[in-house]
Amino acid sequence: xxxxxWHRSTSLDxxxxxxxxxxxxxGTYTHDTDLVNEVIATTGAILSGRRAYDWGSKLFPGETAxxxxxxAWNGPVFVLTHHPEDTVPExxxxxxxxxxxxxxxxxxxxxxxxxxxxxxxxxxxxxxxQGLIDELIIHLLPVMIGTGVRLFESEELVRxxxxxxxxxxxxxxxxxxxxxxxxxxx
Numbered sequence: 001x002x003x004x005x006w007h008r009s010t011s012l013d014x015x016x017x018x019x020x021x022x023x024x025x026x027g028t029y030t031h032d033t034d035l036v037n038e039v040i041a042t043t044g045a046i047l048s049g050r051r052a053y054d055w056g057s058k059l060f061p062g063e064t065a066x067x068x069x070x071x072a073w074n075g076p077v078f079v080l081t082h083h084p085e086d087t088v089p090e091x092x093x094x095x096x097x098x099x100x101x102x103x104x105x106x107x108x109x110x111x112x113x114x115x116x117x118x119x120x121x122x123x124x125x126x127x128x129x130q131g132l133i134d135e136l137i138i139h140l141l142p143v144m145i146g147t148g149v150r151l152f153e154s155e156e157l158v159r160x161x162x163x164x165x166x167x168x169x170x171x172x173x174x175x176x177x178x179x180x181x182x183x184x185x186x
Contacts, residue, residue: 002111005118006124006127006133007137008124008137011141011148012143013144014151016149021148025145026141029174032170035137040073042115043068043114044113045076045077045110045114046117047077047079047104048079049119049120049122049123052122068119076092076110078110079093080098081095083097100123100132115135118133124152125152137177138151140176140177142172161182162182164177165178
């Protein structure tokens with residue numbers, strides 16, 4: 001069975017999006033091509049949170065959720081929501097109203113032995129806190145934006161420890177970091 005992967009780009013000051021979920025500040029930064037191609041090739045399904053799905057639909061109109069990575073990936077996408085009744089059906093997209101654990105199980109089954117990638121900050125936070133993430137890949141971009149949506153934020157003290165398993169650099173000063181979780185220190 002595949003892994004549950006949290007794959008994100010972040011600014012040096014820890015933001016994954018601007019205050020209105022803008023991502024244009026990511027500009028033309030490139031990531032380690034081999035690593036990104038590996039993620040694309042090993043991802044069998046995507047699990048998104050509802051807010052991430054809604055914002056993605058606004059930020060990238062006309063692009064379908066099931067064609068992530070600029071169309072380089074195509075497969076089943078699941079959106080976890082408490083209100084599936086106000087969604088618009090889309091081929092290859094399934095809205096789920098269940099627990100996060102159940103959504104991960106469904107996504108891993110659909111991934112058919114490949115990885116399940118988590119999209120969305122809040123959903124990834126929940127999955128990390130519940131110990132559902134098997135691997136974290138962060139692309140650290142050489143820019144600070146000062147405010148926005150944090151990579152990880154909690155109103156309570158949460159201490160999650162990670163072991164670095166890889167470091168990759170790009171010509172444009174982007175550093176990609178690969179981690180796996182260590183047992184919780186809470």
